[in-house]
Amino acid sequence: MNDDGSHSLEISQMRKSFGPNQVLKGIDLTVGKGEFVGLMGPNGAGKSTLIKILAGVYEASSGTIRLGGSAVRSLADSPDVGFIHQDLGLVDWLSIVENLSLGTPPKRLFGPILNKRAEREEARRALNRVGLKLPVDMLVGDLTPGEKTLVAVARVFDRGAKILVIDETTSTLPPAEANRVIRSLSAAAESGATVIMVTHKLSEILDASNRVLVLIDGELVHDTPTRGLDRASLVRMLMQHEAAGPGADSLAAGRSAGEGIIELRDVWLGKLGPVNLRLNAEEVVGLSGLPGSGLHDIAFAVNGNLAPDSGEVIPLRPGLKRALVPPHRESQGGFSTLTVRENMSVSALPRWRRIGRLIDPRRERSECADIAGELSVKPRSIDTPFDVLSGGNKQKVIFGRALLRQPDVFVLCEPTRGVDVQTRSEIYRLIRELTAKGAAVLVASSDAEDLFSVCDRVALVEDGRLQPLRHVSELTASELELMV
Template sequence: MSDVLLEMKNISKEFPGVKALDNVSLTVKRGSVHALMGENGAGKSTLMKCLFGMYVKDTGQIFLEGEEVNFKNSKDALEHGVAMVHQELNQALKRNVMDNIWLGRYPTKFKIMTSESIMYKDTKAIFKDLGIDVDPKRIMSTMSVSNRQMVEIAKAVSYNSKIIVLDEPTSSLNEQEVEHLFRIINMLRDRGCGIIYISHKMEEILRISDDVTIMRDGQWIATKPANELTMDKIIKLMVGRELTNRFPPKTNVIGETVLEVDKLTGMYNHIKDISFDVKRGEIVGIAGLDGSGRTEVIETIFGIATRKSGTIKIDGKVIKNKSAQESIKNGFALLTEERRATGIFGILDIKENTTISNLNSYVKNHLYLSEKQMKLDTQWSIGAMRIKTPSQSTKIRSLSGGNQQKVILGRWLLTNPEVLLLDEPTRGIDVGAKYEIYQLIIDLASKGKSVIMVSSEMPELLGVCDRILVMSGGRLAGEVDAKTATQEEIMTLAAKYV
C-alpha cells in the first residue's frame, strides 16, 4: 500500500481578472497532518475547493489512493471519503445537532421511514468516540461557535473520511478546546487519515503538523517537514520578506473619558454589573475564556442584545442604544465575530457592502442614491484599507477572509464612528494581513477614535491594546495594564468565576 493518500498535480484556476491558482501541487501522506499556509488570497481555500468539487479546476489532476478523481460536487467528495470543515460554518441553525450531521443521508427503518432513534444512537457513538460532550437533540443556534465547530468535525468523521480538510479549525476555540481538537487529530492520524490543516497560527502548525506546504499569490512556494521550520522561516516564505515585528509601534495618545459603562446587565445573556470606561484614543481589550461574556458585552452596548439594566454614557450624556440603528447615530460601530453570518452580504459586490451602513448620506433630492459618491467612497475604502480586489463590482464572497474583514472595517469608517467595537477583528487572517489590521486600529486610535477589541489571542491583546478587561462567568474579573501584564495573569483572572 502506497504511503501517498492524496496527490494534486499542477492545479490551475482562473476567475475573471484573477489567476487564483497557478500550477499548484500538493501531496498528502497516509496517517499524516499536512499544514497548508499562506497569506489571505494565496489560494489555499481555492485549492481545497477544487479538491472538494466546489470549483472546477482549469488544469491539473487529482489522485486519491492512486486513482484519478474529479468530484462533481461536495456530496460526491464526501461519498468518496473527502471531507472539509470550513472556517465559515454553513449549518442549518434552526435544526438540531443530529439533523445537521445526517442531513441528506438520514438512517431509515424498513427503508421508508427516517429513524430518529438510530440517528440519536449513531450520533452519541461518534461523540463518545471523539470525546465531544454535546446533546444530539440541541438546536444548533443555541450553541457557541466552538461547539458548532466540533459538531462539524464529528460530521466529517461520520463519513469514515480518508482525507479531512480543517480550515482555521481553532479560530473560535479556547486553549482547552484546542487541546481537545489536537487529541482528535492525533487519533485520526493514528487511524491512517490524511489531515490537511489550514491555519495562520504558526505555533499550532509547528506543534501538530508533519509536513508544511506554503503558498504565495496562487503559487506553490515550498513543502518542508515541520521539524525543519521555525516561525521566522515560515513568515519569510509566506510573505516573501522578513517581518521583524508582529505588532506595529503604538502612536496613539490617550485623552479624556469618552465612554462610560455602569453596571451593565443583560436581559437574555449572563453578563452582570459590568462597569468600565474608555478614553479618547485608547484601545481597550476584552479577554476571557469562551462563554465568559466577552462578545455579549459589546453586543449589549451596541443594542443588538437587550439590556436589562445599567447606563451607557458618551461624553457624559446618557444614551439608550436600543437598536443598531440608534447606536450608529450615537457614534458606535460594531465589527462582528462571524463575517459570513453577520458581517458580509455575500451576494452583493464590494461597493454595496462598503456603503450599505451609510446609505442615507448618498440620498439626492430624496429620490435617488448618488452612484458617483458611492464609487468615490468605495475607492477611498479600497485604498485606505489596502483591499485586494479586481474591482468594486467584485462579489465580496470571492475575496479572502482578510480582505472581507477590511471591507467591513471600511464600511464602518464611512459612518464616522467615535467608538469602534471589534469582535475578533483578525480571526482567520494571515500574519501579513493581521499586521495591516493592527496598524489600522492603532491609526484610528491615533486620530482620536476609541476602540474596544475582543480577542481570544492574548499576544494580540498585549501587543495592540493599552488596557485589557478580563471577563469570567459573565462578570468583570479584573483589569490589567497591557504594557506590564502577562498571559498567566490574564488566565488567572479569566478562571476567577468559572
C-alpha cells in the same frame, strides 16, 4: 498496491482561473498516509479554491488529481475522503442524528421500516469519537460554533473517511473550542488518517501538523516539515513579500489618553454586572474573556445594540457616533447578496448625500475604493459580490464599513478572527491610526495577541464581572498570557 499508496493524494500542475483572475498557477503536491498537513497563506491566496477543486465544487482549468494512483476528476465521490468547509454544511433546523445521517442510505430493519435505534446508536458513537457529550436529538442550531464544528468532524469520521480536508473551520472558534477540534484531528492522524487543514493560527500548525505548505498568490512557495519551525520562522515564511512582521508592531506604550468619550456606569445586563468603564479618545481598551463571560455583551452595550437592565451608558460627547465590528461576521456582518461597495457603504450613506436624498455616487465609490485599497481587500474590484470573498477579506470589508462611518468610538469584536498574519498587522496599524486621529477604540477579543499588540489598557471579563483595567506597559508578557 501497498496500503500506503492506497490513499495517497497527488496533484500535479493544477491551474484555475476565474475570468482573467488566475487564482492557482500550477500546483504540484503529494500527500501520503498519516500526514497532518497545514496549509497556510494570505487571504485570497487560493487555498479554498484548491480545496473546492478537490471537493468537486469547482473544476480545475487544467491539471490532474490522483487518488491511490488513479486519476480522478475530484475526490467528491470517494468514500475515503471527507471535507469540512468554512460553512460546515450542517442544517440548523435538523437534529444532530439527522445531520449525521444526511445523505447516507437510511438504516433499515426490514423493508421500508427504518432502524432509528441503530442510527441513534451510531450517532452517539460518532459524537464520542470527537469527545462530544450531547443528546443526539439536539437541534444543530442550538449548538455552539465549536460543537457544530465537532459534529461536522464526527460526520466525516462516521462515513469512514481516511483523508480529511478542513478549510479554516477553526479560525472562527474560541481558542478552547478550536483546541478540541485540533485534538480530535491529531488523534485521527495518529491512527493513520491523513489530515489537510487550512488555518491562519500559528499555534495550531506548530502543535498539530508535521508538514507546512505556504500558498501565496496561487503558488506553493514553501513545503517543509514542521519540526524545527517556530512562530518567528513561520511568520517569515508567510510574509515573504512584507518587510515588517507583526513582531515589528510594538506596543503603543506610555501614550496618554484624551478626553472621555463614553461611559458605562453601574451597568447590569443579563448575567453581566456591575460594569464601570470609561473609554477615552486616543486610547485602545482591550477586554478579554472566555465565551459566555459577557465579553461581547459589554461591547454590544457600548455600541448601543443591547440596552442595560439597569445602570447607564452615557455618551460624553454630543452627537456621538459609534461603529461595531461584530464577532460573527458570517451571521452578523455581511450581506452576501450585495457587493463589496454596498456592504461597506450601507451604514455611511448619508455622508454622500448631495441634495435631499440623492447620494453622490462618485464620492461613495472613491471613498469605498480608498478604504478597500488601504485594507488590501482582494479581489481589487469593489463591485465584487461579497459572497465570493474569502473569510479574511469579508472581515476586512466589515472593518471598512466601520471606518467609513468615521465614528468617535470603534467597538471591535474579535477584529483579527480568521485573518492572515499580514492582514492582522494591517488591522493593528489601522487601529493605531484611528486612535492617533482621536477615536476611542474598544477591542473585545479572545486572542491574546490583540491585547499585546494594540491595547493601552486591558482587563479580563470573568463570569460577568469586569476586572480592573491595567496598563499593558505595566504587565509582563507572562502576566498577559495568563489573562487569556
